[in-house]
Amino acid sequence: MAKAKASHILVKDEKACQDLKAQIESGASFADLAKKHSRCPSGTSGGSLGEFFRGQMVKEFDDVVFHDPVGKVHGPVKTQFGYHLILIESRTD
Numbered sequence: 001m002a003k004a005k006a007s008h009i010l011v012k013d014e015k016a017c018q019d020l021k022a023q024i025e026s027g028a029s030f031a032d033l034a035k036k037h038s039r040c041p042s043g044t045s046g047g048s049l050g051e052f053f054r055g056q057m058v059k060e061f062d063d064v065v066f067h068d069p070v071g072k073v074h075g076p077v078k079t080q081f082g083y084h085l086i087l088i089e090s091r092t093d
Contacts, residue, residue: 002054004065004091007047008084009033010040017076017083024073030087039082047087066091 007030011017020033031046042049049057054066060079064086068074075085 002066002091002093003051004054005051005089006049006065007031007034007087007089008040008042008049008061009038009047010043010082010084011037012039012082014076014078014083017085021073021075021085024085030073030085061086064088 009017009020009030011020016037020037023033024030031048034043034047037043038047040047054062056062057065058079058081060077061084064074064077065088068088070088070091073085073087076083077086
């Protein structure tokens with residue numbers, strides 16, 4: 001079964017998500033921004049969600065984690081919870 005390890009930053013609106021992505025692309029630390037801005041409890045651990053299997057996350061999140069390139073920051077990704085930046089750390093099929 002497919003498994004992945006990822007981190008994310010969850011914010012309320014798309015503009016905030018785009019602003020954070022721009023900061024990361026300019027060299028800011030994903031983990032530091034997650035600690036400071038993420039609305040998810042995972043923010044306290046730098047946004048880390050640990051390892052999880054395909055189907056454990058909401059569909060929009062799952063689709064990105066299990067189809068997009070590993071090692072890059074993806075987003076904004078809209079889900080019922082808000083807007084996410086997703087850093088895919090590893091994946092096995």
